[in-house]
Amino acid sequence: MQDAIIIGGGISGLTAGYLLQQRGLDISVIEKGSAPGGPIQSERQEGFLFEKGPNALLLPDHWVEQFIDELGLSSQLQESSPNAAKRFIVRKNRPVAVPRSLLQAITTSLFSLKAKLGFLAEPFRKQISDQAAKSESVARFVERRIGPEFLDYAINPFVSGVYAGNPEELILEHAFPLMRGFERDGGSIIRGAIQHKKHQKRDGTSYKKRSISFQDGLHTLPQTLGRKLGNRLWLNSEVVAINKNDQGWQVTWKRDGENFEGFAKKLIVCLPSLAIKKLAWPQSIKLRLADTPDLPYPTVHSLALGYRRDQIAHPLDGFGVLVPSKESPNILGVLFSSSLYPGRAPDDHCLLTVMIGGRQRDDLANASKEALIDLATKDLDTLLGAKGLPCFSHLTTWPRAIPQYTQAFGPWKQTLAELEADNPNLAFGGHAIDGIAMGASIQSGKRLADETV
Numbered sequence: 392m393q394d395a396i397i398i399g400g401g402i403s404g405l406t407a408g409y410l411l412q413q414r415g416l417d418i419s420v421i422e423k424g425s426a427p428g429g430p431i432q433s434e435r436q437e438g439f440l441f442e443k444g445p446n447a448l449l450l451p452d453h454w455v456e457q458f459i460d461e462l463g464l465s466s467q468l469q470e471s472s473p474n475a476a477k478r479f480i481v482r483k484n485r486p487v488a489v490p491r492s493l494l495q496a497i498t499t500s501l502f503s504l505k506a507k508l509g510f511l512a513e514p515f516r517k518q519i520s521d522q523a524a525k526s527e528s529v530a531r532f533v534e535r536r537i538g539p540e541f542l543d544y545a546i547n548p549f550v551s552g553v554y555a556g557n558p559e560e561l562i563l564e565h566a567f568p569l570m571r572g573f574e575r576d577g578g579s580i581i582r583g584a585i586q587h588k589k590h591q592k593r594d595g596t597s598y599k600k601r602s603i604s605f606q607d608g609l610h611t612l613p614q615t616l617g618r619k620l621g622n623r624l625w626l627n628s629e630v631v632a633i634n635k636n637d638q639g640w641q642v643t644w645k646r647d648g649e650n651f652e653g654f655a656k657k658l659i660v661c662l663p664s665l666a667i668k669k670l671a672w673p674q675s676i677k678l679r680l681a682d683t684p685d686l687p688y689p690t691v692h693s694l695a696l697g698y699r700r701d702q703i704a705h706p707l708d709g710f711g712v713l714v715p716s717k718e719s720p721n722i723l724g725v726l727f728s729s730s731l732y733p734g735r736a737p738d739d740h741c742l743l744t745v746m747i748g749g750r751q752r753d754d755l756a757n758a759s760k761e762a763l764i765d766l767a768t769k770d771l772d773t774l775l776g777a778k779g780l781p782c783f784s785h786l787t788t789w790p791r792a793i794p795q796y797t798q799a800f801g802p803w804k805q806t807l808a809e810l811e812a813d814n815p816n817l818a819f820g821g822h823a824i825d826g827i828a829m830g831a832s833i834q835s836g837k838r839l840a841d842e843t844v
């Protein structure tokens with residue numbers, strides 16, 4: 392009888408497994424894929440180092456920073472270039488720098504005078520009731536508090552960049568709970584944000600978030616955790632049955648055609664929502680999950696493109712460009728990967744990572760590689776003056792990339808909470824419940840470990 396079995400070897404399951412192992416518990420992590428880390432996959436080809444999934448880890452708090460240090464990864468850590476703070480949003484087919492100072496905010500051509508005045512009026516607008524706020528979309532919230540232009544040219548591209556999502560269907564309370572808290576606690580976004588900063592200072596919890604990667608790419612983190620877990624991490628292993636008895640859980644998984652069995656006091660599940668629904672649960676749990684609608688996950692294409700530096704007119708002096716859905720380019724955005732981190736492209740070359748698809752462009756989900764490269768290179772010519780064909784390309788398609796915290800998220804979370812309440816030795820974590828960024832999944836793994844010991 393082990394202490395815990397963890398299903399899912401993405402970053403949340405790996406973190407939970409590693410922490411429990413460190414605390415002296417006997418655990419197994421069962422992962423369907425051939426490598427740990429889910430979409431966190433980095434690859435070198437033809438002198439380019441590219442990411443197939445996430446490109447940057449935004450360290451969310453002191454603990455995650457310390458965790459990386461304790462894993463012995465500080466010497467391999469790469470801070471994003473100081474230029475990365477500069478971000479561009481497309482307006483009239485041109486990348487415009489997002490203002491980062493009061494003076495820039497006054498003079499920027501990203502927003503009209505009317506939109507700027509709308510922003511200044513934000514603290515004086517009325518709140519809505521808690522009840523109404525529960526189902527308010529991100530789009531309605533931003534329109535109500537600031538105005539439609541801010542929605543189109545700030546929030547729409549931001550939501551594309553983070554969720555590959557649509558602000559019309561994401562629910563503010565689920566997708567951006569901090570923002571909702573600003574209005575609820577401070578009466579306005581601006582006042583709430585100032586209050587929040589003050590409280591953090593007072594409580595000693597303020598933390599300057601930093602965007603990082605590693606010399607060999609982001610996959611260094613899951614690979615290190617995988618190595619530390621050793622034979623406690625079962626790769627290429629798919630769970631085929633879960634049974635429950637008085638002592639705990641019996642889990643059966645298949646690897647290379649052979650069945651393996653584990654018994655554990657606790658079962659921890661760190662899977663995407665559809666995978667949770669599809670597990671071979673005992674009948675009562677299966678029925679409860681079947682009654683709950685799944686979360687939408689759009690398809691996202693990640694296209695790594697290598698160019699000779701002299702093919703591109705733009706200085707590539709920033710994090711990248713986001714495209715509002717009102718503008719004509721088809722891509723969601725492009726990251727200046729080789730400007731962000733050193734060593735991503737051969738000398739005199741640059742690496743761009745183009746994201747395509749997402750919730751607002753479901754029509755591109757099944758597009759061919761040729762069609763996507765054609766579309767991306769045309770957009771990059773318009774936006775960055777990228778002339779000619781790239782000398783390197785690699786496409787990764789994620790058919791179910793990122794969960795959308797829509798209206799379905801409330802009932803989904805409620806069902807998982809009820810299942811946990813009815814089965815005290817069952818816990819859920821990871822991106823289907825605790826937040827959609829890598830940092831949130833690492834924090835989720837810690838929460839699960841803390842709740843287990």
Ligand SMILES: Cc1cc2nc3c(=O)[nH]c(=O)nc-3n(C[C@H](O)[C@H](O)[C@H](O)COP(=O)(O)OP(=O)(O)OC[C@H]3O[C@@H](n4cnc5c(N)ncnc54)[C@H](O)[C@@H]3O)c2cc1C
Pocket residue numbers: 398399400401402403404421422423424427428429430431443444445446447448449628629630661662663666691693789791792793820821822823826827828829830832
């Ligand atoms: C294209 C893309 C770009 C992204 N960009 C960023 C970014 O720049 N920054 C950022 O912070 N985040 C980004 N993210 C999100 C980030 O990758 C996720 O938040 C994080 O990796 C989620 O980790 P997780 O452990 O919660 O889930 P997952 O990584 O999805 O882990 C779940 C694991 O369960 C396994 N599994 C599934 N079914 C079974 C089964 N039946 N039995 C056993 N195992 C199973 C899967 O193979 C997977 O490894 C991006 C995601 C994508 C797809």
